[in-house]
Structure formats: C-alpha cells, structure tokens
Amino acid sequence: MSGSTETNLVFSALADKSRRQIVELLHTKDSSIVELTQSFDMSFQAISKHVRILENAAILKKRKQGKFMICSLNHQALTDSLKWISYYSNFWNESFNKLEGLIKKQKND
Template identity: 40%
Template sequence: MVQHQTHHLDAVFHALADPTRRHMLRRLAEGEQSVGELAAPFQMSFAGASKHVRTLENAGLVRRTVRGRTHICRLEPAPLEAADEWLRFYERFWGERLDALERELKKPETTTPSGGCDD
C-alpha cells in the first residue's frame, strides 16, 4: 500500500490551491503537454508558468521527460488519489442523513476507522 504521509498532502493540496495549476492539470488530463504548451494559455511570463509546472512536479502531480530541448509533462494521478482518499473520509457528512451519521460517530472510541496516523 502506498504511504500517504502528511507532508505529501501539504504539497498536493497547496499545488491544487491555485487556479493556474488546476487548469494545467486539466490540460494534462487530455494528454501529454510540453511546458510551453502548458504555459501558452496564460498571461503571465513563461518563466512564471514554468515555476507553476515545477510546483506541480514537486507535489508529484506531474512527471517530466526531457526530449530534446522540450520538456514533456504528463499527469501523475497517485497524489490526486491520495488527496481524494483523504477527502472521502468526510463523505458520510454530505449525502448521508445527518442524524444517521451522528449515531455512527457517537460510537465511542472508534478513533479512525481507516486506522491511519494521518491527520
């Protein structure tokens, strides 16, 4: 099983907390993109966009392959899955009836059903 450490989530959520970077991920969902292609839609300087790609890469959301002089990026879904997993802990709070979940949660000392040390 993949270890979802807390500082991973820090980086992942932080990377997602920016519209430019989220937009880049959406583009990458359509297929591989060079840094230049990723940067193109934005007003900002090329170097600026390149830094966004870098933070995505540092968060593990993007993997880069250098082919010639162009850097080809592709989506790395694992950290997104980790983030989703974290979020889904709260799934019962939406959708479900509230009184039902209150009963569920009042069961004493069932600290974390998923048994993790994550926060």
C-alpha cells in the same frame, strides 16, 4: 491524520487556480511548458514555476524530449487527497443513503 508532507504538498499545489488548470490541460494531453504557456496570460517562467510546484507534489512528471520537457500527469499523487476529501465530505454515507432511498421508493411502487 490531517496528512503527511506529501498530502500537504498536493493540497497546497491544488490551491492555485492556474495550477489546477495545468492539471486539466495535461489530462487531455501531455505537453511541454511552452505549450502550456499558450493557454495562459502569463510569462513562460511563471508557468515553469507552477509546473515545478506540481512536480514537487508529484502531481506531474517531466521527461526530456530533445529541447522540450514534456509534462504528464501522475494521477496517483491525487489519491491521498481524494481519500481525505471523500471521507470528510461524507461522500459514501450520502451516496449509500440515496441508494437506500431509491430502493425503498422502488419497493413502494
């Protein structure tokens, strides 16, 4: 229940702030590793390692384009973690309760 190996990889990958930042960058635009590096105060090789970790968690895919490796997000890899957190954050309960509250309030107006 606390998750498959893949879910574990995703949670571990997202634990690092720099890697979350890479996800954010890729969400706006597919990028090569050099491109990504420009947003960080860190060596190219360090970013390359982070990219590798995200790749192992299937959060991003690389495709070769000439001498570049273009990285792009694989949103689907995040859904298991999303489900886990949704469930244990009681998200739907809370939201439905709020909705119910709104409805009651409306009736009383």
